[in-house]
Amino acid sequence: MSHTDSTDKEKDIESGHSGAGPVQEDVYEVRSAEVAPENTIARRFGALGPILTKLFNSGVEARGVERVPEDQRETKNAWNNLLMWWSVNMVLTTIPIGVLAQSVFTLTLPHAIATIMCFGALGGIATAFISCLGPQTGLRTMVITRFSSGYFGGTIYSILNILTQLGFSVTAVILGGETLASINPGTLPLVVGIIIIGLCCLVPCFIGYNMVHVYERYAWMVTFIIMLFLWGLGGKAGFDLDAQKPLEDTGKALSADILSFGGIVFGSFSGWAPVAADYNCRLPSTTSPWRVFILTFFGLWLPICFVEILGAALMTITDPAYVAAFGDTENTGALVAQVLSPWGGFGKFVLVLLAMSVIANNIPNTYSAGLSMQALGRPFAMVPRFFWTFLAFLIYTVAGVAGRQHFSAILSNFLSILSYWTAFFIVIVAEEHFIFRRRGGPLGGYNLDDYDTPSKLPLGIAGIVAGCFGVAGAVVGMAEVWYIGPLGAKAGAAYGADLGFELAAAFAAVTYFPLRTLEIRLVGR
Structure with a gap:
């Protein structure tokens, strides 16, 4: 369909006419929701319509997973991509990932830095690619997956992404709450700190897309200065580059540590891929597309590397007070509080700001979790976006309160598993885009009007089966505390080496191409 034809139909819908005779009611509903979602939702909820209309008129975003028509696109500069991802990752939540290099994998600082930069670049490339699909399609990330894995396959990815964003949110609110509670120990319960962080994250996400971008455009400025403070104060306390030398493994065990920590780092970057097109x-x-790619890549790679390396560096401080602050409970918030302690009251003020930086990190999780709930299917999409956003907030806040004493275990296991599914998800979407949807390829592009019509989307068999092979690759290659796959065990020493995301991507890559080729040949879509 040409852009002109699409625009004409949008005008017909706004005026109440189909423009081409009778049309099916559900198709009309979808097209109407694209052009004027606030009117469609108000009409859908009858007596509640006037209340919803007032809510939307006050600035709350009505649009959910509906495609953004070309004539309703905004001409905002793509540089917002750089600033947004910089704010999202220049935060307290990124520090504990670097801490894991020593606390779990006993890597020296040079090895930690090399691992963060290399595996981070790989994850940044993957996320930047997905980000490019947003302007090209006008669709949210989970809806884009329908063009490779069908409507049902897209639903499966939406479920995985809901769990991913809620998992990220749990770690964010726990760390933010820990930090607030450590400012004046014994005065603010950890539970209250978690609830405060969760509520602050909810507000901009409830309002929607524009407010998210406004907040993220400026949030990085304060936290960047604070990170410089931490680098300076940490250096004054004494970074010891040889602190981990006696503890670091050698030979095959060292390779296993680097691969396992690298999987976590990859997950911290690629974890944004399932939401990258949303923004x-x-x-x-x-x-x-090149501008979007480059700005997204550096918006991720620079701040994440900067802060994760800071986390690794702080673990080289051998002063007993700093070691005790981290302690057996592996409390990163308390360690950061100790770093700022020489500044007294001002240090506590800085710590409050740092704890609140978690909000910038958790906003995309909260906002996109609501969108992924809508992407589960049309019945879910009919419920206003802000309802799902509020539900996501309730779930991760309650989970954060319940799991508040197990932050490090949640973080290390969650990020490893996260890297598995995002790896095969990215590979499948990339093969569909570059091979089957390329200009001159078997399908010749995307018919974007089909995004919510299951009968016009792929069956999804190729995508689902390739995803299952990706899971199989992750299972045989993973190395977690609770399970070590056969290949993961052979690649490492006593605890194995985590090859989960690499094998997940490889298994999916080699199976998707022939299966999708066959699917197109037999079905034609």
Whole structure:
């Protein structure tokens, strides 16, 4: 369909006419929701319609997973991509990932830095690619998956992404709450700190897309200065580059440690891939994909490396007070509080700001969790986006309160598992885009009007089966405390080496191409 034809139909819908004779009611509903979602939702809820209308008129976003028509795209500069991801990752939540290099894997600082930069670049490339699909399609990330894995396959990815974003949110609110509670120990219960962080994250996400971008455009400024403070104060306390030398493994065990920690680092970058297109789907389709790619990549790679390396560096401080602050409970918030302690009251003020930086990190999790709930299917999409956002907030806040004493275990296990499914998800979407949807390829592009019509989307068999092979690759290659796969065991020493995300991507890559080729040949879509 040409852009002109699409625009004409949008005008017909706004005026109440189909423009081409009778149309099916569900198709009309979808198209109406694209053009004027606030009117569609108000009409859908009858007596509650006036209340919803007032809510939308006050600035709350009505649009959910509906495609953004070209004539409703905003001309915001793609540089917002850089600033947004910089704010999202220049935060307290990124520090504990670097801490794991020593606390779990006993790597020296040079090895930790090399692992963070290399595996981080790989994850940044993957996420930056997905980000490019937002302006090209005008769709949210989970809806884009329907063009490779079908409607049902897209639902499976949505479930995985809901769990992913809620998992990220749990770690964020726990760490933010820990830090607030450590400012004046014994005065603010950890549970209250978690609830405060959760509520602050909810507000901009409830309002929606524009407020998310406004907040993220400026949030990085304060936290960047605070990170510089931490580097300076940590250096004054004494970074000891040889602190981990006696503890670091050698030979095959060292390789296993690097691979396992690398999987966690990859997950900290690629974990944003399932939401990357959500935050630029309102950019014009004429926006340069290379500009979006480069700005997204450096918006991720620079701040994440900067802060994760800081976390690794703080673990080299051998002063007994700093070691005791981290303690057996592996409390990163208390360690950061100890770093700022020489500044007294001002240090506590800085710590409050640092704890609140978690909000910038958790906003995309909360906002995109609500969108992924809508992407489960049309019945879910009919419920307003802000309802699902509020539900996500309730779930992760309650889970954060319940799991508040197990932060490090949640973080290390969660990020490892996260890297598995995002790896095969990225590979499948990339093969569909570059091979089957390329100009001159078997399908010749995306018919974007089909995004919510199951009969016009792929059956999804190829995508689902390739995803299952990806799971199989992760299972045989993973190395977790609770399970070590056969290949993971052979690659490492006593605790194995985590090859989960590499094998998940490889298994999916080699199976998706022939299966999708066969699917197109037999079905034609």
